[in-house]
Amino acid sequence: MIEVSKEKIEAALSTCHLPYLNTDVVSAGAVKSIKVEKGIVSVQVTLGFPCLGQQAGMQQMLSAAIQHVPGVTRANVVVNWRVRPHKTQGGASVMPQVKNMIAVASGKGGVGKSTTAVNLALALAAEGGRVGILDADIYGPSVPMMMGIAEGTRPGQVDNKYFTPVAALGLQTMSIGYLITEKTPLVWRGPMATGALKQLLEQTLWDDLDYLVIDMPPGTGDIQLTLSQSVPVTGAVIVTTPQDIALLDAQKGIEMFIKVRVPVLGIVENMSLHTCSQCGHSEAIFGEGGGERIASDYGVPLLGALPLDIHIRQQMGKGKPSVFAEPEGDITKRYRDIALQLSASLAKMETDVKIPNISVLSD
Amino acid sequence: MNDRIPNDIKLHRYSKTLELVYSDHSYTLSAEFLRVHSPSAEVQQHGRPILQTGKQAVAINSIEAIGHYALKIIFSDGHDTGLYSWAYLYQLASHQEDMWQAYLQQLKQAGKSRAAE
Numbered sequence: 266m267i268e269v270s271k272e273k274i275e276a277a278l279s280t281c282h283l284p285y286l287n288t289d290v291v292s293a294g295a296v297k298s299i300k301v302e303k304g305i306v307s308v309q310v311t312l313g314f315p316c317l318g319q320q321a322g323m324q325q326m327l328s329a330a331i332q333h334v335p336g337v338t339r340a341n342v343v344v345n346w347r348v349r350p351h352k353t354q355g356g357a358s359v360m361p362q363v364k365n366m367i368a369v370a371s372g373k374g375g376v377g378k379s380t381t382a383v384n385l386a387l388a389l390a391a392e393g394g395r396v397g398i399l400d401a402d403i404y405g406p407s408v409p410m411m412m413g414i415a416e417g418t419r420p421g422q423v424d425n426k427y428f429t430p431v432a433a434l435g436l437q438t439m440s441i442g443y444l445i446t447e448k449t450p451l452v453w454r455g456p457m458a459t460g461a462l463k464q465l466l467e468q469t470l471w472d473d474l475d476y477l478v479i480d481m482p483p484g485t486g487d488i489q490l491t492l493s494q495s496v497p498v499t500g501a502v503i504v505t506t507p508q509d510i511a512l513l514d515a516q517k518g519i520e521m522f523i524k525v526r527v528p529v530l531g532i533v534e535n536m537s538l539h540t541c542s543q544c545g546h547s548e549a550i551f552g553e554g555g556g557e558r559i560a561s562d563y564g565v566p567l568l569g570a571l572p573l574d575i576h577i578r579q580q581m582g583k584g585k586p587s588v589f590a591e592p593e594g595d596i597t598k599r600y601r602d603i604a605l606q607l608s609a610s611l612a613k614m615e616t617d618v619k620i621p622n623i624s625v626l627s628d
Numbered sequence: 629m630n631d632r633i634p635n636d637i638k639l640h641r642y643s644k645t646l647e648l649v650y651s652d653h654s655y656t657l658s659a660e661f662l663r664v665h666s667p668s669a670e671v672q673q674h675g676r677p678i679l680q681t682g683k684q685a686v687a688i689n690s691i692e693a694i695g696h697y698a699l700k701i702i703f704s705d706g707h708d709t710g711l712y713s714w715a716y717l718y719q720l721a722s723h724q725e726d727m728w729q730a731y732l733q734q735l736k737q738a739g740k741s742r743a744a745e
Contacts, residue, residue, distance in 0.1 A: 494694055524697070525697050526697035620633075620693055621633060621634045621635060621636055621637045621693070621699075621714075622635065622636045622637070623636075623637045623638075623639075623691060623692070623693060623699075624636065624637070624638050624639070625638075625639045625641060625690070625691070626638055626639065626640050626641065627641045627642055628640050628641070628642050628643060
């Protein structure tokens with residue numbers, strides 16, 4: 266009988282490149298344990314991001330690689346995940362119940378930022394993450410409508426001090442829209458608006474979130490700047506359309522995050538192609554390759570491109586975002602791909618953003 | 629983003645100094661030096677800085693990190709609008725001598741003093 270060693274198993278595993286990992290499973294440090302008992306090999310792989318959709322395929326692929334090792338009679342591979350919290354400013358995590366905060370931002374309005382935020386949040390949840398969404402777009406809170414939350418829904422209150430998030434489509438949601446009526450616009454000045462948002466974020470009793478997606482107000486003005494400075498954001502995603510004017514503003518968005526040292530995780534290009542619902546002809550109405558250009562200019566990944574598809578809008582209008590309405594559809598696949606790239610890059614990010622230790626001495 | 633970030637920032641209350649500890653070197657900056665070189669728009673006035681005078685006795689009441697990128701210093705004269713980015717702090721620390729001499733020169737030319745009037 267051939268003796269099976271752990272080293273041989275490890276060597277076999279190191280030939281396995283898992284999707285979204287960009288390296289093999291051993292170099293990624295994902296192999297937690299290898300047990301060999303007479304030809305029966307048990308391997309535990311823990312990734313830093315939820316990947317329910319890929320789990321079975323990964324387990325199969327790793328098992329196959331192990332079974333090729335001479336002497337192995339059976340391989341039990343378990344792939345699971347554990348999302349790590351990221352340290353934020355000031356050292357300690359400001360919000361212990363939220364592990365990662367992802368800001369979805371755009372340089373200008375009307376590029377589909379909220380649509381992207383909602384679908385991304387749902388995609389992260391579909392992969393098995395615990396996800397919340399905070400609608401920070403105080404001037405046009407659209408998340409409640411997009412998620413099909415009935416008008417007049419109010420969050421629960423605890424001790425007259427905290428809100429409990431509104432549960433919808435598997436997400437924990439909070440929006441300024443819950444606190445005002447849909448028909449009254451908010452006429453607030455900057456400091457009031459940011460104050461209200463910070464309160465909304467900090468006084469919501471988020472329940473053990475892996476990811477909190479923040480739908481930022483569009484633009485790069487005072488509110489956006491203050492928000493990205495004062496809220497412990499782990500990383501930002503910039504949404505743009507391919508036309509030049511939108512790209513120009515997207516650049517400003519990227520510059521703003523660079524300035525406040527929030528890592529830009531990538532760019533999502535919306536409305537990249539329009540497919541005619543009558544004849545099926547595809548056309549790049551807003552131009553081609555814009556998102557790619559700006560991504561390479563700043564050395565950030567282009568996470569994905571979404572077509573200008575009438576279904577995305579129609580489903581959203583009915584309160585059933587694409588990822589929820591068509592879990593097997595092509596649009597959903599794209600959003601889930603973006604979500605996985607995003608969470609995988611967060612998992613790779615250093616857990617400790619370097620922040621000086623501040624101390625006060627009376628000498 | 630490869631600017632220098634200090635490992636430790638220590639506020640010495642009594643001696644009115646801020647100590648910046650980098651991995652290879654540490655610097656001690658006086659509250660007055662930091663105050664007169666505040667990056668605040670009030671002081672810098674978009675490239676035409678206003679000469680800060682009479683700050684010899686100024687102290688630092690408290691300091692706090694802003695996001696991942698800067699230090700906010702709250703001075704005893706109420707000035708708290710300057711956000712000192714890590715890069716700017718390093719620039720101040722590494723060019724302290726020259727900048728201080730230049731400041732004294734400017735004071736002299738303006739006929740002003742470090743002492744409060």
